[in-house]
Amino acid sequence: MQRIGFIGLGIMGKPMALNLMEAGYEIIVLDKNKAAGDLTHKGAEAFSTCKEVAANSEIVITMLPDSPEVKEVVLGKDGVLDGIKPGSVFVDMSTISPSTAREIDAALKEKGVEALDAPVSGGQVGAEAGTLSIMVGGSQGAFDKVKPLFEVMGKSAVLIGDAGAGQMTKACNQMIVGMTIQAVAESFTLAKKAGVNLEKMREALLGGFAQSRILDLHGQRIIDRNFDPGFKIKLHRKDMNIALMAGKEFSVPLYGSALVASHMDAVLASDQGEKDHSALALLMEKLANL
Ligand code: NAD
Numbered sequence: 001m002q003r004i005g006f007i008g009l010g011i012m013g014k015p016m017a018l019n020l021m022e023a024g025y026e027i028i029v030l031d032k033n034k035a036a037g038d039l040t041h042k043g044a045e046a047f048s049t050c051k052e053v054a055a056n057s058e059i060v061i062t063m064l065p066d067s068p069e070v071k072e073v074v075l076g077k078d079g080v081l082d083g084i085k086p087g088s089v090f091v092d093m094s095t096i097s098p099s100t101a102r103e104i105d106a107a108l109k110e111k112g113v114e115a116l117d118a119p120v121s122g123g124q125v126g127a128e129a130g131t132l133s134i135m136v137g138g139s140q141g142a143f144d145k146v147k148p149l150f151e152v153m154g155k156s157a158v159l160i161g162d163a164g165a166g167q168m169t170k171a172c173n174q175m176i177v178g179m180t181i182q183a184v185a186e187s188f189t190l191a192k193k194a195g196v197n198l199e200k201m202r203e204a205l206l207g208g209f210a211q212s213r214i215l216d217l218h219g220q221r222i223i224d225r226n227f228d229p230g231f232k233i234k235l236h237r238k239d240m241n242i243a244l245m246a247g248k249e250f251s252v253p254l255y256g257s258a259l260v261a262s263h264m265d266a267v268l269a270s271d272q273g274e275k276d277h278s279a280l281a282l283l284m285e286k287l288a289n290l
Contacts, residue, residue, distance in 0.1 A: 001026055004149065005057030007050055007073055007080075008094065009035035011229060012120070013063030015128040016093070016153050017044070023152040028053050050074070051083035059146060060084060061091045066238050067100040074104050086112030089142050091149075093134070095119045095174070095235070097242050098164035101137065105163035114142035117163060119170035120154065121177075123231055125217075131155040135173070137165035171246055174239035178260040178277075180214040185281035188222050189288050198223050218278040227272075227279040234273035237264040 001024055006017040009031040017039055021027045027044040029036045030053050036046045047053045050073050054060050060080055064070050070092055074080045080090060090108050092101065092115070101117035108115045116138035126132040132154035136143055143159045150157035160169050191201050202219040205211065221227065240261040247254040260280075267273065267283050275282075 002058045005053040005060040008063040012127045019130045049078040051078040054080040054083035064094045067096040090115045098167040102164045117166040135166040135169040171243040175257045179256045185284045189284040221278040222281045227275040230276035233277040236277040
């Protein structure tokens, strides 16, 4: 069985690595916090540098917060680039900027290593259930090598184009998710202030054209007042920035995304950045004096 290095064991990375272990892969882990413990107890091996993780693996996966962390882990001192063997595949499943994904791809190619940018959608629930949607940029050859792992972690994996295409797709995904949360938060706030029963409203809307996973899951979160992450709003704000930068690069006005990003800024400014992104509803309620 292939040896898989897994770096970044947070809300998403830990269950993804666990699913790979349960599917029989030998897993080598590293996280800068103590998160590796839960996996080593189940038989994973741990190393203290990314270089060692890469040197001992055929496929290296990262699931880190943002572009700077991925660059540090891959290109930094004792990083993946220093240890990875030619013929291996590097797979970054974090959400980062498309330009960083292309930079990492170019650096690894010089060492004879192929890279895939493979960000995911589906949240913590999808990571735990192995039902993520995986958006991939890179070569067909590298995709084919990693496909069996994608099949364990996700319910769909689509090769979209060259390096960076997965991340550009994910930025678009985050625009749609952010604007849909805004729509649900805004409509729930109006309904609440108008005295409409939110549970009944959610039930009715789920049967019609407004139906969405966000109305379903985040609508329920708003009703239950459950804003524990899930997906931290500060990470979604990071993704909106990736989208807005891309809009600037390609001269595409992104009015809805810009509004959602400003609302997220207001949530972050009130020290609620660690809350789930459905906490956008708290801001809408505050603005409505609820
Ligand atoms: P998280 O903050 O829970 O986990 C990140 C992990 O990376 C932490 O355990 C942290 O200790 C580790 N880490 C940070 N820097 C490191 C370094 N230099 N070396 C080793 N480990 C390091 O975040 P998450 O929610 O798991 O998200 C990870 C990525 O997945 C992000 O890019 C996020 O945007 C994306 N994502 C998250 C969700 C979600 O619902 N949580 C859904 C889809 C995509």
